[in-house]
Amino acid sequence: MPDRASVAYFGAGPSALPTSVLETAAASLINHNGSGLSLVEQSHRSALSGQILQNAKDSFLKIINATADTHTVLFMAGGGTLQFSAVVYNLFTAWALRNPERAQNGERGACEYLITGGWSSKAADEAKRLIGEENVNVVLDSRGYHHAGEAKKFGNIPDSGEWKSNLKAGKDSAFVYFCDNETVDGVEFPKGSPVDVLGEDPDRIIVADMSSNILSRTFDASKFGVVFAGAQKNVGSTGVTIVLLRNDILSLLASGGSLPPKLTPLIPATPVMMHYPTISKAGSLYNTLPIFDVYIAGLTLTKLLQRDESGKTALEQQEAESDLKAKLLYDVLDKYENIYRVVPAKNVRSRMNICFRISAPGDEAKFIKGGEEIGLLGLKGHRSVGGIRISNYNAVGVDSVKKLVQYLEEYAKGI
Structure with missing residues (x-):
């Protein structure tokens, strides 16, 4: 069984959440702030x-x-x-x-x-x-x-x-x-x-x-x-x-x-x-x-507010990180454009949901399976359109994106 640290999740929703948020929430599910009650047992009007x-x-x-x-x-x-x-x-x-x-x-x-x-x-x-x-x-x-x-x-x-x-x-x-x-x-x-x-x-x-x-x-x-x-x-x-x-x-x-x-x-x-x-x-x-x-x-909101970088707000920092992650992904897809075909026009490409197709028949299933074997999960496109979809939400870390970029490189070179 893989542990959480070995998995990078790119699902479109429900999406990845920060591990620290889940750990705090998990404790509150049993005993919220030492009250002896789970938070789900507390009155919503309390x-x-x-x-x-x-x-x-x-x-x-x-x-x-x-x-x-x-x-x-x-x-x-x-x-x-x-x-x-x-x-x-x-x-x-x-x-x-x-x-x-x-x-x-x-x-x-x-x-x-x-x-x-x-x-x-x-x-x-x-x-x-x-x-x-x-x-x-x-x-x-x-x-x-x-x-x-x-x-x-x-x-x-x-x-x-x-x-x-x-x-x-x-x-x-x-x-x-x-x-x-x-x-x-x-x-x-x-x-x-x-x-x-x-x-x-x-x-x-x-x-x-x-x-x-x-x-x-x-x-x-x-x-x-x-x-x-x-x-x-x-x-x-x-x-x-x-x-x-x-x-x-x-x-x-x-x-x-x-x-x-x-x-x-x-x-x-x-x-x-x-x-x-x-x-x-x-x-x-x-x-x-x-x-x-x-x-x-x-x-999650509190965690975002805790980001501290001189001269930039929390949201400005998150924007810079989101843009960086998207650029890393699109750069490798464009590098191997004969293999990966990005679906939308270049000027309206989403930073959050990177959708692409793989040219060779059957290769999309192969790509998804290969990703799952190394802990890259949630890459299957929406059921209505198929293909591959990388969801690059806030909780997806730069390291997870770099791991996926490496896989995209290795997959393209192996064809």
Whole structure:
């Protein structure tokens, strides 16, 4: 049986976690802080649980350089997928609250989507299901812009000049939604994009799914109305989702506004477990939240904050490390481009999910098996697309990446 130190795990999620975090969490699973009780036995409404939640929220805000004066952090269940629905319910309603007269006259804010991979596509489909296709504006579907000319495949993000004109004016838009990093297809928006274009209209609310690259690079929280991330990539274990919500949006939703009781067409009522004001008012404890998973997230956030390098924040340091690891991997893949074919276009290659194919038939299974034999695990591509996928999340160390780079070198030379 291999021990933990001999294994490098590159799975796409649940992902690797720091060993020190797991060791602390394991002790708390038996006896949390000398209480005689496991943390999973503690009441979610206890002072202890409340402090765990608050510490995690405070740490998250500190890392991203935001404050409670401008943003609220919620911990919710249901994963990122629940937010596909929650975003629509809350922000479709928020537009009507901002524009009661237009809503009374039958107008609705457009829910707008940049589709660049499987997850943003699913989010747009959910919006159509909930509020009808007539209220959804697909600003971009990148399957029409494949860099290698493969029809109906993701792998590229065209320049904003190709899609910017498809945007509604901010006053007519409920929100614009994008997925910052697509795990299945290995596509990531370059840093600062598309916010640089979307943010030109101050009335536009920008929503980002950052589930798979949150805390891997800095971002300006003030530019976003909603950011959400499933914890199981860079923050913690499965079971909780972090939602960052701008306070003015939360206040508008909480006020109820001056909407008439009945509108035609109907604006659907938000289910209580997706209603941001309800979750916020209850301090993320409207129902029994998995506090143990919040605790693991909090430990991970604390560990990130402990990074100390003169002149750089914790997140700036993590960004530099993430970029370095990605460069090491892409450099060796490009070195042997006759053997390894990186799937996405070069300018939108993900730093978090490195997706590639091996040219010779049957070699992908051989590559995965050979990696497993030396402790390189989790390299199989997503079931919907196949291939090889290296997930380069925060807890994957530089040494683990170097071990994989050596294997990629040796495999290529052995063919």
